[in-house]
Amino acid sequence: MSTAHQDPPVSGGLQVVARSAQILRMFDSERTEVRINDVAEELAIGRTSAHRYLQSLASEGFLQRINDSDYQLGPLIVGLAASMVGGPALLDIASPELERLAAALGQTAVLGIWSGSSAVAVACKEPPGKSVNMTVRIGAPLGPTSAQGMAFLAWGKPAAREKSLSRLNVDRDTIQAQLNSALANGYTASTAVIDGVEALAAPIFDSSEQMAGTLALVAPTGVLDSTPGSPHIKELLATAANLSTALGSTKAS
Structure with missing residues (x-):
């Protein structure tokens, strides 16, 4: 019946x-x-x-x-959780660093966290004095092919990586090559999310040496220099290392 x-x-x-x-x-x-x-x-x-x-x-x-x-x-719940429960320390520590990074390089700086299945933007700082800026909506999901998403795939938990990769309709060898490059250089780069927009991202680690978030630069395509050792990369990596150290990580020491 x-x-x-x-x-x-x-x-x-x-x-x-x-x-x-x-x-x-x-x-x-x-x-x-x-x-x-x-x-x-x-x-x-x-x-x-x-x-x-x-x-x-x-x-x-x-x-x-x-x-x-x-x-x-969804991203709204994850963003609220990050700011109210899980991420006050990271958000408080990151806010001045995001402002400094954005002002130093003249580009938008974004903080991302992991929602359990994707990266999510939880803070965004635009450079001062510019009439037109790139912006990222707080709570916006950042897919696995974004620079932030790729960073979580590279440095995040293996189980989450496999779960995300299983849903991607892409060549696994290509993705693995990108992840290997990220691990070797310490950052990710992507132009795969929105036409005309590129991003660079670096991992932030906490006192347990687990990935706590991502620090990213977002700009129109062709503006950011993704070459290892470039001023953009040096400043991004140095700021991410400062945040990791502030959270108790020894990875940057």
Whole structure:
């Protein structure tokens, strides 16, 4: 006999808020993704209604759609978590360094963290005195082919790297060559995210020598010099090393 759930009548905005909260509470350190069928079962609603809730939460940045059925926490939640729970020290320490880096090189500096499945921008500083600047929206997801995403693939946890790579429709040998280059040089470079935009990124480590975030420069294509030893690279690596040292890492010592 069928046990399909029938949707109860909607009682207004409070029910929407309550159900959205129920969906968000489904996530924890062990459960980083949910499926439409999971939401329908746990909330005792129909699959169509579950899909609508997930789509609405994704459209506002609370969730991020992975494929037709799976969702993960979105950039808005991750950004808030970084600033309110997990990253006050990093954000506080990084803010003046981002300002200094942006002013020294005349380009936008961005701080990124790992959301569990992708990099996310949590702070952005633009250089002063310029009428036109590049900017990165706080909470914006930074895909695995971005400079920040590549940095997390290179220096992050192997399990997260394999999970991300398994979803990429790219040649694994090409990606591995890029990761090897990053590990050898200490930074990543990418022009793969938005046409006309390039970025350089370096890893930031904490006292446990785990990757705490990324420091990146973002500029129009052709502006940044990604050659090892260039002024852009030297300043980026030095600033990332300063941040790592401030967080208790000895990697830069």
